[in-house]
Structure formats: structure tokens, C-alpha cells
């Protein structure tokens with residue numbers, strides 16, 4: 001975070017009081033408003049040198065000067081957009097924290113979710129033996145680049161191939177790679193799933209994807225922050241939500257070397273259907289389902305025979 005401004009604790013306190021009042025007035029629902037106030041404090045901790053405890057105890061009020069990255073009138077505009085347009089805080093800020101780094105995000109890319117962080121741990125756990133040989137990994141539908149960049153950090157000897165059909169997403173992902181100093185290790189390709197990686201047939205050690213998996217009819221019913229602001233391209237998985245997953249399960253065996261891993265994020269309730277797709281292909285062994293931290297069957301793992 002780069003602070004370009006300063007406010008007094010007293011001014012910040014008054015600003016927060018007014019924003020809380022606006023929130024209560026706009027929502028007319030105490031419980032709902034409290035959820036929003038939590039987000040207001042998250043926004044404040046992200047843009048100003050205050051932490052949650054200081055906000056809760058109001059100790060910051062006595063500080064003569066608090067560094068802040070945007071002037072308070074700008075913050076008021078952002079908070080109005082949060083309230084009236086339901087814009088996710090991450091888009092308002094233009095960034096999100098994910099694993100141990102910060103990513104630029106904008107409406108052209110899905111906001112990386114905390115549960116997806118576990119995909120990287122599963123990739124690391126898939127090969128417990130140390131292997132110094134340079135490997136190739138693919139991340140299909142990279143979006144902000146989150147998975148590819150985390151893979152690059154976890155496997156410093158590997159080459160990561162990040163694919164997306166959206167040029168907007170790719171430009172954000174490339175920007176993130178530059179910010180994190182990972183441009184040498186991560187290459188970006190525009191296209192559908194494995195199509196741009198024909199030169200890597202039989203050479204991939206791993207294929208990872210958080211593909212669109214939400215059934216089309218459910219997408220408009222998602223919370224407005226998601227349905228109205230996040231790219232449907234990254235969410236909508238067709239009638240049963242499995243269109244992208246079917247394509248990946250079908251294409252992956254040609255690209256993975258023997259023993260290579262396919263790791264996919266899936267939606268609650270899809271694990272049986274996806275396991276069946278993997279079984280039917282007869283190209284995979286050791287098919288496993290992994291839960292996320294909420295206990296939801298969230299990931300599927302299979303190894304190329």
C-alpha cells in the first residue's frame with residue numbers, strides 16, 4: 001500500500017461515523033448494516049494505517065495524523081458505490097490479498113476466493129518427493145493469474161503456462177506477474193482451455209483449473225455482488241455447470257505425462273458427476289475428492305495413468 005495522504009484521527013472518526021449512519025439509513029436493517037460496517041472497516045484497514053482493533057476501540061481518534069492512500073471524499077464515493085451498486089470491495093480497491101501476495105483485480109476478472117488458495121496446497125502435496133527437474137504446469141482460465149502466480153512461487157523450477165480466453169483477463173494477469181516479478185516463469189496464452197498449448201502435449205506435470213462451474217440458471221440468482229459485477233464468463237458452466245469441466249477432463253490426458261495430476265475446483269454437489277466423468281475416460285487413476293475448509297467437497301484430483 002502506498003500512502004499519499006494523511007488525515008487526523010478525529011477527521012477519520014467523523015468520516016466513519018457518517019459512513020455508518022449512511023449505511024444504517026440506506027439499508028434500514030440492523031443485521032444487514034452490521035455486515036456492511038464490517039466491510040467498511042475492511043476498506044479502512046486496506047486504505048489507511050489503522051487496524052481493526054483500533055477501529056473497534058476507537059483509539060485511532062486521538063492520532064494526530066494517519067497515513068491514508070486516498071482522500072476521504074474519494075472514499076465516500078467508493079462507499080456509496082458499495083452501498084447503492086453492490087460493487088465488491090475488492091473491485092472498489094482494485095486489489096485483493098490472496099495467499100501471501102496482493103493481486104490487482106478489476107471487473108474483467110473473477111475475484112480470487114479464499115477456498116481456491118487450497119488448490120495450490122493440493123498441487124504441492126500431489127508430489128511429496130522433491131523433484132528438481134524443471135516441470136511444466138498449466139493453469140486453465142487464469143483470470144487474475146492467481147493460481148499461476150502461486151504455482152510459480154511454490155515451484156520455483158517450474159514453467160507455468162497460463163491460459164485465458166479473455167484478453168482483458170490476460171492483461172490483468174500479466175500486470176500481476178510483472179508486479180510480483182514472475183514474468184520469466186509464467187507465460188500467458190489467449191485461447192480455449194488446452195488449445196493454445198499443443199506444443200506441450202504429453203509434457204505437463206500438472207493441469208490446474210478453477211473453471212466456470214455454476215449452472216447457467218443459477219448465475220443470475222447469485223448475490224448481486226457476484227451476479228451483477230463479476231464476469232459471467234468465469235462463472236457460467238452451462239446447463240449443468242459442467243461444460244468446461246467436461247472439456248478439460250477430455251483434453252487433459254493428451255497433455256499430461258504419465259503420473260501427471262489434474263486438479264479442478266468444483267461446486268458443492270458436483271463431486272459425483274465429475275468423478276464419474278474421470279472414471280468414464282479410463283485415462284485417470286487415484287481419483288480423489290478434497291473438501292475446502294468449510295467441509296464442502298470442493299476439489300477433484302486425478303492422476304494420468
Ligand code: GLN
Pocket residue numbers: 110113210211212213214226234235236265
Ligand atoms: N466460487 C465462485 C463463486 O462461488 C465461482 C467460481 C467458478 O465458477 N469457478 O462465485
